[in-house]
Amino acid sequence: MPELPEVETIARALAPGLIGRVATGITVPDRKVLAGPATPDAFADAAVGRVIETVGRRAKLLLVTLGPRPQLPDSGPAVLALHLKMTGRFHIAPSAVPPPAHARLLLHLSDGNALVFSDMRRFGTARLVTPEALAAWTFYASLGPEPWDMTPDAFEAALCRKTTRIKAAILDQTVIAGIGNIYADESLFAARIRPDAPANSLTPARRRKLLTAIQAVIARAIAAGGSTIRDYRTPDGVEGGFQHQFTVYGKAGQPCPACGKALIAIKVAGRTSTFCPQCQK
Template sequence: MPELPEIEHLRRTLAPHLVGAVVRTVTLHRRDILRHPHDVTTRSVGRRLLRDGRITTLARRGKQLAIITDDDRTVCIHLGMSGQLCYQSPGQRLPRTDHVHATWHLESPSGRALGRLAFRDPRRFGGLWAFDSRAELHALRWARLGPDGLDVPARDLQAALARTTRAVKAALLDQAVVAGVGNIYADEALFRARLNPTRSADAITAREATRLATAIRYILANAIEAGGSTLRDYVDANGDAGSFADRHLAYGRAGQPCRRCRETLTGIRIAQRATVFCTRCQP
């Protein structure tokens, strides 16, 4: 599943193509990809999905992306496990045209064709949420998220961890604790902070929470600069894969030597998710 670095890199690669563009038409190929369709009729679906709006902002919170127009209409996009947002210049074709569920056709304010934005999601765990305003998005969807992982304060992190007896790895996967961290970057941050993922979250000390918050911010920032981690489906707006998977020190490396101490890395399951750590470096 794309996590914060992948979505932030996607936002940065999409922005030059989308900001300032007018959404001339919208094609929704699957109605069930619009997660709140109860008040959306066939005639209104285009407007709810930003038709005739000029895109002014691409925002992100955790793993979620929002496209906002000049009249404050907002579409929130979650890529789920396999979702992609791909930009096509005029005349350019998508590498894959199957499983495309929504397409936005873009123009300049003067009417010149600028290309298309396509939402593709083979496994359909992702989706679109349409809101009348950015404030409505925050109230109904983003308010339930914890601090964004890129700037999570150590004090807030420790306070959230202190409220649960779950393993610290399981707590980090909870988007109400810290928004944007998933399985990949939880393993990487815990490794960098030298914290055992099985530790009870409420036992993490203030000093350890500071180490962990610093590690989370560092890992996420570096992953963004590398374009994120492409394991299977993820590509950015230009169709390019991320390279941070080449730098993983823990995630996906069970049974391999620790790059810090050469001890064999241990693989277990926490909260039904594969977890990798070093028993020597993360006692």
């Protein structure tokens, strides 16, 4: 599943081709993608005529803000919230070009192009809501702070009483938003913390070190354009580059880059977790 760095990379790449364009139509090859409004006609009615004002992200959600409809100036803005789930991809292409086989939704634009949302596994979703409805959406409202918005004191308060294992804690989107399996493993190695250590067993200093590691790893991953393991591509169709900087993720049996001892893999919170038994205590 694309994590924070991948969705941030996508948002930054899409913004120049979307901002200032007017939504002129919707094509929905697969209605399963619609999380609301539930029909293509209702979705189109809510979107068409609006100017795209911003393209951003919250946690692993891509957020496209559309301005009020000109014919209804009191209508207020709307937000297109797109969840990529496992295999969601985006690109901008001429509307006249036949969409790819796994296209689920196309947002047609006033410049003759379309934002194309493709998803081979068909788990991704699109919802068009008011900002107020977005804020009230249970999933959205439950999200914890972004890594850069999380203060050391808030991180300490969130973890000091948790008996869950530390990797499970940082995968919990209500604790800190946007972290998935890749960046959890990489951050825990950078902080030299075992993924199965109980969160409340760590000293405050080690928990603060972990927050610093998370912020640094995420920043490096964004700078590299995210990580491509299988499906992820940028809107330009290229792979991310951070997979070439992995220290432990997916490298069980290989030597630790710090001490040379073989890395091992265990299950934590149902996810394969790779770490160094020598360096990570």
